[in-house]
Amino acid sequence: MPSAYIKTYGCQMNERDSEQVAAMFLAGGYKLVDDPKHADVVLINTCSVREKAELKALGKMGLLCAASVSRPWVVFGFMGCMSESRGKELFREIPRLDVVTGTHRFHRVFSLCDSLLRDRLNNPPVVPLRRGAHICEVQPDEQAHNFIRDHLPMRTSCSAFVSIMQGCEMRCSYCIVPSTRGVERSRPAADIIAEIRELVANGVKEVTLLGQIVNRYGKDEPPVNGRSSFVRLLEAVHEIDGLERIRFTSPHPIGFREDLVRAFSYLPKLCSHIHFPMQSGSDRILQLMRRPYKQAKYLALCDAMRNARPDLAITTDIIVGFPGETEEDYLLTKQAVERVQFDNAFIFQYSPRRGTPAAEMPNQICLREKEARNHDLLDTVNRIAIARNAALVGTRQTILVEGPSKTNPTRLQGRTSQNKPVIIEQGSARAGDLVPVLISESSGFTLYAGQTY
Numbered sequence: 267m268p269s270a271y272i273k274t275y276g277c278q279m280n281e282r283d284s285e286q287v288a289a290m291f292l293a294g295g296y297k298l299v300d301d302p303k304h305a306d307v308v309l310i311n312t313c314s315v316r317e318k319a320e321l322k323a324l325g326k327m328g329l330l331c332a333a334s335v336s337r338p339w340v341v342f343g344f345m346g347c348m349s350e351s352r353g354k355e356l357f358r359e360i361p362r363l364d365v366v367t368g369t370h371r372f373h374r375v376f377s378l379c380d381s382l383l384r385d386r387l388n389n390p391p392v393v394p395l396r397r398g399a400h401i402c403e404v405q406p407d408e409q410a411h412n413f414i415r416d417h418l419p420m421r422t423s424c425s426a427f428v429s430i431m432q433g434c435e436m437r438c439s440y441c442i443v444p445s446t447r448g449v450e451r452s453r454p455a456a457d458i459i460a461e462i463r464e465l466v467a468n469g470v471k472e473v474t475l476l477g478q479i480v481n482r483y484g485k486d487e488p489p490v491n492g493r494s495s496f497v498r499l500l501e502a503v504h505e506i507d508g509l510e511r512i513r514f515t516s517p518h519p520i521g522f523r524e525d526l527v528r529a530f531s532y533l534p535k536l537c538s539h540i541h542f543p544m545q546s547g548s549d550r551i552l553q554l555m556r557r558p559y560k561q562a563k564y565l566a567l568c569d570a571m572r573n574a575r576p577d578l579a580i581t582t583d584i585i586v587g588f589p590g591e592t593e594e595d596y597l598l599t600k601q602a603v604e605r606v607q608f609d610n611a612f613i614f615q616y617s618p619r620r621g622t623p624a625a626e627m628p629n630q631i632c633l634r635e636k637e638a639r640n641h642d643l644l645d646t647v648n649r650i651a652i653a654r655n656a657a658l659v660g661t662r663q664t665i666l667v668e669g670p671s672k673t674n675p676t677r678l679q680g681r682t683s684q685n686k687p688v689i690i691e692q693g694s695a696r697a698g699d700l701v702p703v704l705i706s707e708s709s710g711f712t713l714y715a716g717q718t719y
């Protein structure tokens with residue numbers, strides 16, 4: 267039985283695309299392996315959002331290709347955002363690479379790789395290959411969208427990602443995503459609901475609705491009774507029997523209106539967590555970033571959501587060292603972090619991306635300064651995150667059990683509605699169970715609990 271290895275970098279969109287590709291390899295008679303050294307097809311799903319993400323994928327592929335000398339038939343492929351944005355040029359960097367497929371072409375990965383592998387197994391190369399097949403497929407393909415509905419990944423877990431819209435048209439001045447993921451396209455609500463029903467029938471309890479700006483879902487349709495398409499979709503998903511939890515990511519302050527804030531008050535399946543990218547606490551920097559909101563609006567939305575759902579956990583993305591960011595701008599960001607009391611935050615050092623306006627801006631910040639701001643802000647973020655977790659000790663929470671704990675397989679790991687990891691003793695719970703627990707301890711970022719039933 268041939269085997270495939272898939273490594274995924276980047277965001278949940280990539281994870282979802284990888285799940286889809288993995289499902290196709292399984293359906294095609296392959297097994298999936300965790301060790302690339304034993305795989306006949308080696309795929310890396312790539313991210314371009316920061317330079318580091320690209321370098322990691324290139325480095326890993328380079329090493330894997332170099333290690334394949336004794337197995338010359340192995341098919342190597344890149345998919346995802348770096349493939350979309352760099353295309354053929356990747357063959358120059360890694361000559362042994364066989365296949366490069368863009369974000370609109372993940373439905374082609376299986377057949378391209380499978381036919382190459384069959385060819386090579388039928389006509390085995392006599393010498394180790396120095397040069398791969400160099401097949402490149404990028405650019406939009408309408409089929410990719412329909413495809414989502416036709417080939418559901420097989421479920422091995424109680425929680426699933428569901429793509430509801432793709433692409434991004436915001437053109438934040440630092441971001442490469444609009445060029446790697448294309449224009450905004452929303453899927454029909456009926457398809458999304460049908461997909462979730464099928465997932466639930468296969469044991470899924472929790473779905474995360476995915477989009478680069480998820481609340482712009484169906485933005486061209488007028489609101490009905492003051493409720494946007496996105497809120498109406500949330501309501502329809504909420505109706506699905508057997509589905510216990512709904513999450514979505516990532517929302518954007520633009521188009522984030524009262525109806526979405528209110529949804530937190532009347533949709534109990536909607537989890538008490540929102541990942542709400544802030545990017546900066548300085549209006550001047552937000553404007554340079556072309557983020558179309560002011561800090562005051564961001565803060566007002568956080569307050570309003572916490573009014574609608576008092577235990578709401580808020581996490582965020584922040585960029586430090588954007589071109590022209592002064593010490594004063596940075597301190598405004600730090601103040602905003604203190605003000606919102608985020609449950610956690612991803613802090614990114616600004617990374618210039620090809621073809622984006624910010625890469626050409628004057629006053630680029632030096633690496634040392636970016637690192638200093640990153641470390642300083644991380645201290646603040648961690649201190650707040652640890653305190654917020656400690657405050658949960660003694661509270662009752664319901665956790666969705668995901669499976670054995672990664673660090674200690676004799677225990678189970680689950681997540682609260684706030685998306686916090688909790689470790690519990692085995693007891694009688696199984697993956698997929700919703701279990702009421704009493705939080706007994708916090709070790710900083712992980713919570714521990716005894717079962718309470």
Ligand code: SAH
Nearest residue numbers: 315440441478516543583584614615616617
């Ligand atoms: N669509 C989402 C974000 C997707 S990218 C949104 O706009 O909310 C994920 C995160 O990567 C962004 O929120 C941003 O904080 C970070 N990011 C994007 N481009 C970056 C760059 N050039 N340098 C550093 N961080 C970046």
Ligand code: SF4
Nearest residue numbers: 434436437438441443
């Ligand atoms: Fe990038 Fe901005 Fe679009 Fe998010 S909204 S994907 S940060 S351009």
Ligand code: F3S
Nearest residue numbers: 276277313314315347
């Ligand atoms: Fe990265 Fe592409 Fe997602 S650039 S963040 S994998 S959309």
